Amino acid sequence: xxxxxxxxxxxxxGLTLYVTGASLLFGGVIGLxxxxxxxxxxxxxxxxxxxxxxxxxxxxxxxxxxxxYFGLPQYALRLSTxxxxxxxxxxxxxxxxxxxYRSGLLSIPEGQREAAHALGLxxxxxxxxxxxxxxxxxxxxxIATYGIGLLKDSALASTIGVREITYYAQxxxxxxxxxxxxxxxxxxxxxxISLVIAVVSRRVDLTLRKKIGVA
Amino acid sequence: xDILTQWLGWLPNLAPGLLISLQLTGLALLFGFPxxxxxxxxxAAKFAPLQWISFLVVEIGRGLPALVLLYxxxxxxxxxxxxxxxxxxxxxxxxxxxxxxxxEYFRAGLAAVPLGQKEAALTSGLRGWTGFRIVILPQALRIxxxxxxxxxxxxxxxxxxxxxxxxxxxxxxxxxxxxxxFEYLSVYLLTAVIYGSITLVFLALVRVLEQRLGRHLQRx
Numbered sequence: 001x002x003x004x005x006x007x008x009x010x011x012x013x014g015l016t017l018y019v020t021g022a023s024l025l026f027g028g029v030i031g032l033x034x035x036x037x038x039x040x041x042x043x044x045x046x047x048x049x050x051x052x053x054x055x056x057x058x059x060x061x062x063x064x065x066x067x068x069y070f071g072l073p074q075y076a077l078r079l080s081t082x083x084x085x086x087x088x089x090x091x092x093x094x095x096x097x098x099x100x101y102r103s104g105l106l107s108i109p110e111g112q113r114e115a116a117h118a119l120g121l122x123x124x125x126x127x128x129x130x131x132x133x134x135x136x137x138x139x140x141x142x143i144a145t146y147g148i149g150l151l152k153d154s155a156l157a158s159t160i161g162v163r164e165i166t167y168y169a170q171x172x173x174x175x176x177x178x179x180x181x182x183x184x185x186x187x188x189x190x191x192x193i194s195l196v197i198a199v200v201s202r203r204v205d206l207t208l209r210k211k212i213g214v215a
Numbered sequence: 216x217d218i219l220t221q222w223l224g225w226l227p228n229l230a231p232g233l234l235i236s237l238q239l240t241g242l243a244l245l246f247g248f249p250x251x252x253x254x255x256x257x258x259a260a261k262f263a264p265l266q267w268i269s270f271l272v273v274e275i276g277r278g279l280p281a282l283v284l285l286y287x288x289x290x291x292x293x294x295x296x297x298x299x300x301x302x303x304x305x306x307x308x309x310x311x312x313x314x315x316x317x318x319e320y321f322r323a324g325l326a327a328v329p330l331g332q333k334e335a336a337l338t339s340g341l342r343g344w345t346g347f348r349i350v351i352l353p354q355a356l357r358i359x360x361x362x363x364x365x366x367x368x369x370x371x372x373x374x375x376x377x378x379x380x381x382x383x384x385x386x387x388x389x390x391x392x393x394x395x396x397f398e399y400l401s402v403y404l405l406t407a408v409i410y411g412s413i414t415l416v417f418l419a420l421v422r423v424l425e426q427r428l429g430r431h432l433q434r435x
Contacts, residue, residue: 058414059407060372062386067407070393071400152280159282159379166283179290187279187287194278 001178002185008172009185012165015082017193019164020154022086024147027093034098035105049098056095062156064088069160085157089150096146104139105131137208144201148194155190165189222405225392232388233409239302239384240371243309247370248363250310251317258322269318276315281373284308289380305377313370317363324359325351357428364421368414375410385409 037049056064069084079087108131116126158167169186173179257269276284285308292299299307328351336346378386389406393399 055411058411058418060375060386060410062375062378063403063407063410066386066390067400067403071403074398074400155280155282156376166280166286169283170286173286173290177294179294180287183283183287183290187275187283190280190283191274191278 001176001181005172005176005178005182005185009165009168009182010189012163012168013189013193015157015162016151016154016164019082019085019089019157019162020147020151023089023093023154024097024150026086026090027150028097028143030090030094031097031101034094035101038098038102039105053095053098056091061088061092061153062159064092065156065160081157081161084160085154085162089154089157092153093146093150097143100139100142100146101135103142104135107138108134137205137212140201140205140208144197147201148197151193151197152190218401221398221401225402225405228392229385229388229406229409232383232385233413235302235382236371236374236377236384236386239305239309239374239377239382240367242306243313243370243374244367246306246310247313248317250314251319252321254314254318255321255325258318259325272311273315273318276311277319281308281312282376282379284312285376285380301377301380301382304380305374305382309370309373309377312373313366316366316369320359320362320366321355323362324355324357327358328354360428361421361425364424368417368421371414371417372410 034049034053037045038053040046040049065085065088068088069079069081072079072084112130112134113126116130121130154164155166157164158170161167165186169182173182176182254269254273257265258273260266260269279287285305288308289301289304292304332350332354333346336342336350339346341349374384375386377384378390381387385406389402393402396402
């Protein structure tokens with residue numbers, strides 16, 4: 001039985017990874033803009049960024065997906081299920097990534113900025129070469145953890161019909177009446193992918209640590 | 216103001232859904248938190264099989280997406296001869312999920328209590344369970360409470376998942392109205408506003424709780 005179920009459900013791995021990866025990427029980039037905006041000297045920019053982050057985080061992911069997939073076509077903005085899922089998860093990821101970057105930035109001692117200033121480095125150079133590399137290293141474990149969280153959230157995309165792991169598992173469960181087995185297979189796939197992400201991020205973290213000599 | 220009158224008209228239909236969402240959240244927390252504490256204590260037990268059980272329960276509860284856990288129970292329990300309503304199934308799945316996450320916070324809280332406290336309890340003649348209950352646990356709970364309160368907020372948001380197994384909660388009610396009126400955007404906007412405002416209230420309470428618990432740290 002499992003020999004038939006596994007390939008049937010594993011078909012969804014590609015889309016699960018695609019939706020998770022694309023959303024993490026877009027969310028990560030928007031998150032950078034957001035974290036920049038929250039530190040802006042202009043009050044209104046700060047206000048909007050903070051409002052955006054809070055509004056995004058207080059609404060459940062499934063509500064976001066439904067708003068985008070079912071709500072937007074009412075105004076002639078027709079999206080495919082995959083597009084809707086990626087847009088929805090990118091919006092959600094951007095708010096969480098912004099928070100992760102913020103905590104990364106907070107961990108950099110003020111002395112680093114002062115030292116760069118004393119050396120005569122411009123603000124942009126300081127951010128690029130002094131702050132970001134250090135902040136990224138601090139934020140990496142949190143990013144990996146969030147990536148795993150997003151991977152699990154991506155299961156929600158099945159509710160709007162994206163053919164990822166959970167979608168195929170549900171289909172198999174209905175066709176074969178092997179509900180338990182189908183979802184055990186799906187669960188195992190998620191756990192395996194999570195473990196791979198965890199191991200890779202641990203490796204990268206260690207490499208980065210070695211590079212600056214704090215192994 | 217068109218949209219507001221529309222929303223006011225839908226509210227009576229959504230209210231029972233919200234009540235079920237809150238009920239689901241409350242019960243998941245009621246069962247999930249004690250389960251989490253139990254799992255955390257089991258993880259620290261000297262008897263190895265207890266550790267394994269705790270590990271397995273926690274890793275399944277945290278490792279699987281909540282949605283998969285929900286489907287897993289929903290599709291497999293009837294085959295095992297257990298017929299439950301979809302609400303009960305959702306309560307079990309969410310409690311499991313909550314318990315798994317909560318156990319990590321409890322474990323961190325227990326680990327943060329200095330070893331000297333246990334030694335001090337022992338020298339005061341408070342051994343085993345008594346020492347744990349009177350000396351260790353209260354200190355651990357104070358440390359674990361803020362993250363647990365944050366978890367409670369996430370559980371409320373997670374209760375929206377019960378929609379997929381047809382629990383008549385807020386999201387389902389919204390879906391119902393949307394498929395009758397075709398006003399998808401407006402309906403989901405309203406559900407988003409309801410979820411958002413209740414979450415904000417929760418978050419405000421969490422902040423008050425954090426301040427109260429931190430009072431002993433603020434001198435003068």
